[in-house]
Amino acid sequence: MKASIPTRKKVKLEWFKSKSKLTIERKIDIQYTSNSVFSNKINQYAIVKYILLKAGEPVEIPPNSPMVLYKNNLPFLFLNISECVGSKIISEDMIDDDILVDDDIVHVKEGDPKISFEDAKSPKEHIEVRTRYDRISRLINIENKLEEPIDIEINFKQTKDITYIKSTPQPTEIEEPTYKFKISIPSESKTKITLELQAKIVKRVTKIKPEYLEKQK
Amino acid sequence: MLIDPKVVRLVIFNAGGGIVEREIKVSLQQGSNQFEIQNVPASFDPNSADILLEYLQPEDQQKFTLQQTTVSLPDTQTSNQIIDREKSAASNIISYSIDFTREMRERITRLCEASKYRTYSDMKGTFNFIINAKDEGEVKVKILYFIKDTRIRWNTTLQVNIDDSGKEAELEGFLIVNNQTGFSYDNVQLNFAIFQLPSKGFEHDHISNVVPPQESVAQAPNLRNEMLGELNRFQNVQPAKLKRTQRFKKLL
Numbered sequence: 175m176k177a178s179i180p181t182r183k184k185v186k187l188e189w190f191k192s193k194s195k196l197t198i199e200r201k202i203d204i205q206y207t208s209n210s211v212f213s214n215k216i217n218q219y220a221i222v223k224y225i226l227l228k229a230g231e232p233v234e235i236p237p238n239s240p241m242v243l244y245k246n247n248l249p250f251l252f253l254n255i256s257e258c259v260g261s262k263i264i265s266e267d268m269i270d271d272d273i274l275v276d277d278d279i280v281h282v283k284e285g286d287p288k289i290s291f292e293d294a295k296s297p298k299e300h301i302e303v304r305t306r307y308d309r310i311s312r313l314i315n316i317e318n319k320l321e322e323p324i325d326i327e328i329n330f331k332q333t334k335d336i337t338y339i340k341s342t343p344q345p346t347e348i349e350e351p352t353y354k355f356k357i358s359i360p361s362e363s364k365t366k367i368t369l370e371l372q373a374k375i376v377k378r379v380t381k382i383k384p385e386y387l388e389k390q391k
Numbered sequence: 392m393l394i395d396p397k398v399v400r401l402v403i404f405n406a407g408g409g410i411v412e413r414e415i416k417v418s419l420q421q422g423s424n425q426f427e428i429q430n431v432p433a434s435f436d437p438n439s440a441d442i443l444l445e446y447l448q449p450e451d452q453q454k455f456t457l458q459q460t461t462v463s464l465p466d467t468q469t470s471n472q473i474i475d476r477e478k479s480a481a482s483n484i485i486s487y488s489i490d491f492t493r494e495m496r497e498r499i500t501r502l503c504e505a506s507k508y509r510t511y512s513d514m515k516g517t518f519n520f521i522i523n524a525k526d527e528g529e530v531k532v533k534i535l536y537f538i539k540d541t542r543i544r545w546n547t548t549l550q551v552n553i554d555d556s557g558k559e560a561e562l563e564g565f566l567i568v569n570n571q572t573g574f575s576y577d578n579v580q581l582n583f584a585i586f587q588l589p590s591k592g593f594e595h596d597h598i599s600n601v602v603p604p605q606e607s608v609a610q611a612p613n614l615r616n617e618m619l620g621e622l623n624r625f626q627n628v629q630p631a632k633l634k635r636t637q638r639f640k641k642l643l
Contacts (some may be wrong), residue, residue, distance in 0.1 A: 189566045224561065239546055
């Protein structure tokens with residue numbers, strides 16, 4: 175393309191114009207630690223990204239280029255491009271402020287501790303390992319404040335300490351260690367997921383061996 | 392001979408800088424022909440500067456040979472002194488002159504602005520070459536050089552018009568060329584590349600341009616700088632914070 179670029183000026187040039195298919199991907203990634211699983215309330219976020227499948231020849235757009243979404247000829251969202259693969263233009267991940275996620279604890283059932291011992295550094299000491307398995311029930315409330323229905327994917331990722339027992343509703347797909355829930359939420363409505371989890375709680379205390387305690391007396 | 396080859400092609404890098412291709416047809420006399428190219432910015436890279444001869448007739452290849460090219464950049468310190476003086480003069484003109492007419496005011500403002508934004512990269516470099524000719528004739532000369540000036544760059548902006556169904560959209564892509572250098576490019580073939588110039592050497596040039604000598608001394612390694620370096624490294628490994636959606640809400 176031919177153009178004139180004057181000194182100390184910005185020049186805007188038309189590059190391409192084409193149709194595209196638009197997909198909006200929303201997800202909530204949930205993962206707990208043995209500490210956070212007992213929190214009364216956890217702030218979770220819905221992550222949104224826009225994927226455009228451009229018709230015609232692919233274009234290469236550098237990452238971090240700005241993108242403006244228009245609806246009814248009015249700009250409604252300013253964001254950046256995260257990557258461009260062939261005809262696919264993918265926006266950056268953003269926290270969707272119009273989807274509210276409340277993650278609250280409902281119930282905790284403490285398990286019986288099992289005690290075992292491990293060697294300590296000093297021969298006069300040993301480590302008392304108390305292991306117990308607690309059952310925790312958490313309720314995740316998702317509210318769609320948008321004026322349109324949405325599809326959202328909730329991904330619960332289990333860890334070595336926090337494992338999945340059951341849930342309401344059942345996961346749509348299980349890809350160990352991730353349990354996926356694909357749900358649709360109508361406009362200005364709420365939906366909820368109950369997760370029943372098992373937490374492995376391990377406490378280690380270094381103690382003087384009983385035989386040495388007696389000798390000290 | 393002083394020549395001003397026309398810029399025919401400009402490849403701009405998204406991270407700043409680019410490649411300039413200039414072209415001119417020159418007449419040669421028998422013997423040694425020396426040329427000096429005008430309007431070469433000081434931001435040009437002398438190491439990558441290249442001259443190519445395009446022969447108009449096949450037999451010219453035997454007649455005309457490029458003997459040498461001579462390149463040099465202006466001295467940084469002297470150039471910065473000149474720029475500082477010009478900036479100061481421009482500032483004084485704005486401060487003390489109140490009786491300009493409207494037309495004069497606009498012209499003078501433009502001139503003062505140009506002085507204010509001038510940097511070392513807007514100074515002129517030297518780019519000379521010598522062609523030896525066995526006979527009289529003409530030859531087309533192509534001049535290629537990199538410009539290491541991040542004030543010329545391009546970016547894109549994408550306008551996505553979503554239809555009522557929310558499943559299809561019309562895309563409009565625009566290229567925005569931002570030229571904050573002191574050089575204009577008139578009716579040139581533009582190419583755009585996703586490229587970042589190597590920072591080594593380039594950074595060194597620019598730092599030496601903007602940092603006064605006394606500040607350079609303060610940059611000597613010390614405990615505080617080392618600690619700051621550690622802090623910066625720590626900050627670099629922090630996960631990037633996500634932005635939040637701020638959708639336009641129609642009020643009326």
